[in-house]
Amino acid sequence: MQVSIACTEQNLRSRSSEDRLCGPRPGPGGGNGGPVGGGHGNPPGGGPKSRAALVPRPPAPAGALRESTGRGTGMKYRNLGKSGLRVSCLGLGTWVTFGSQISDETAEDVLTAAYEHGVNLFDTAEVYAAGKAERTLGNILKSKGWRRSSYVITTKIFWGGQAETERGLSRKHIIEGLQGSLDRLQLEYVDIVFANRSDPNSPMEEIVRAMTYVINQGLALYWGTSRWSAAEIMEAYSMARQFNLIPPVCEQADNHFFQREKVEMQLPELYHKIGVGSVTWSPLACGLITSKYDGRVPDTCKTTVKGYQWLKEKVQSEDGKKQQARVMDLLPIAHQLDCTVAQLAIAWCLRSEGVSSVLLGVSSAEQLMEHLGSLQVLSQLTPQTVMEIDALLGNKSHSKK
Numbered sequence: 001m002q003v004s005i006a007c008t009e010q011n012l013r014s015r016s017s018e019d020r021l022c023g024p025r026p027g028p029g030g031g032n033g034g035p036v037g038g039g040h041g042n043p044p045g046g047g048p049k050s051r052a053a054l055v056p057r058p059p060a061p062a063g064a065l066r067e068s069t070g071r072g073t074g075m076k077y078r079n080l081g082k083s084g085l086r087v088s089c090l091g092l093g094t095w096v097t098f099g100s101q102i103s104d105e106t107a108e109d110v111l112t113a114a115y116e117h118g119v120n121l122f123d124t125a126e127v128y129a130a131g132k133a134e135r136t137l138g139n140i141l142k143s144k145g146w147r148r149s150s151y152v153i154t155t156k157i158f159w160g161g162q163a164e165t166e167r168g169l170s171r172k173h174i175i176e177g178l179q180g181s182l183d184r185l186q187l188e189y190v191d192i193v194f195a196n197r198s199d200p201n202s203p204m205e206e207i208v209r210a211m212t213y214v215i216n217q218g219l220a221l222y223w224g225t226s227r228w229s230a231a232e233i234m235e236a237y238s239m240a241r242q243f244n245l246i247p248p249v250c251e252q253a254d255n256h257f258f259q260r261e262k263v264e265m266q267l268p269e270l271y272h273k274i275g276v277g278s279v280t281w282s283p284l285a286c287g288l289i290t291s292k293y294d295g296r297v298p299d300t301c302k303t304t305v306k307g308y309q310w311l312k313e314k315v316q317s318e319d320g321k322k323q324q325a326r327v328m329d330l331l332p333i334a335h336q337l338d339c340t341v342a343q344l345a346i347a348w349c350l351r352s353e354g355v356s357s358v359l360l361g362v363s364s365a366e367q368l369m370e371h372l373g374s375l376q377v378l379s380q381l382t383p384q385t386v387m388e389i390d391a392l393l394g395n396k397s398h399s400k401k
Contacts, residue, residue: 075118081277099132
């Protein structure tokens with residue numbers, strides 16, 4: 001089914017983002033934003049004193065992500081897109097590490113340190129380590145006994161097994177794949193289920209209906225997309241509104257110094273128009289953005305993990321060598337801010353408009369603590385500093401208008 005983007009945008013202009021996501025807001029005296037006290041325009045009690053007590057709170061600045069700081073941890077929290085879900089601006093990913101690169105004991109140390117320092121967003125996927133990442137995460141959560149309401153679990157569905165019906169975004173695999181993830185995680189529900197890429201073999205209406213179904217069944221609370229184009233996300237939103245279904249609230253996107261156009265140019269428009277936020281991953285380009293090169297691929301880089309030969313070849317290509325040289329050019333700025341290049345890179349990702357959280361991939365608790373230090377760097381990223389970084393990188397995204 002083809003969707004007219006022009007028609008969709010015309011409808012979007014006619015309603016505010018908050019109304020589209022949450023429905024019309026009640027007025028101070030109830031109802032659907034109409035006059036206080038029903039259709040008569042007077043609050044109960046009728047006097048000026050009653051009206052004075054019902055002053056609405058001022059709206060947040062347009063486009064602003066409401067940010068708060070956790071007590072005792074210094075962690076910052078933002079809304080997931082324009083939903084009401086509050087997530088830590090730094091989350092913990094499990095790609096490559098959990099169930100694969102690191103031991104279960106190290107994984108527990110990393111998860112514990114993250115939780116104790118205010119991280120509440122933990123991301124995994126059915127495909128990570130062929131399901132072992134979900135099992136490891138689930139075992140740790142069960143042993144810790146943390147309140148389920150105190151953290152956010154996300155998983156991604158697409159590659160579930162070898163059979164033809166165990167892959168993709170058919171209604172069958174979305175439902176069965178999510179149930180399999182919940183079994184491995186030992187949870188009754190995940191907070192967010194992501195479609196782990198678009199699926200040209202599954203109709204968009206089927207995908208949106210299946211995601212709505214798993215939410216209505218209590219298997220997930222929200223759904224989002226991962227590595228979808230802006231047009232595909234808009235189509236899913238339009239389908240949801242057309243059939244009174246639940247739209248996606250978030251897109252997961254690759255974002256770092258050398259991968260920036262989508263997060264900087266495309267996703268902010270979706271955030272403002274339809275409230276879709278961004279959770280970004282790989283802020284260090286799979287471990288390549290570091291000052292510890294010495295002309296060799298660092299041991300902490302994911303290129304050293306079995307099955308990632310393709311990444312090693314990319315690093316050793318001419319483009320890869322040029323990118324490594326640019327990273328070294330950033331050292332003076334990092335020294336000026338008294339931080340590491342890794343901390344600078346993560347803080348740089350956090351400054352992007354509409355980004356709710358940046359997922360960290362770490363192999364030790366010590367590495368996690370270093371990366372959490374990027375929160376202090378964020379406050380030092382002045383417009384002038386960002387301009388200096390852009391000048392050194394030479395790849396700033398520009399509007400094509």
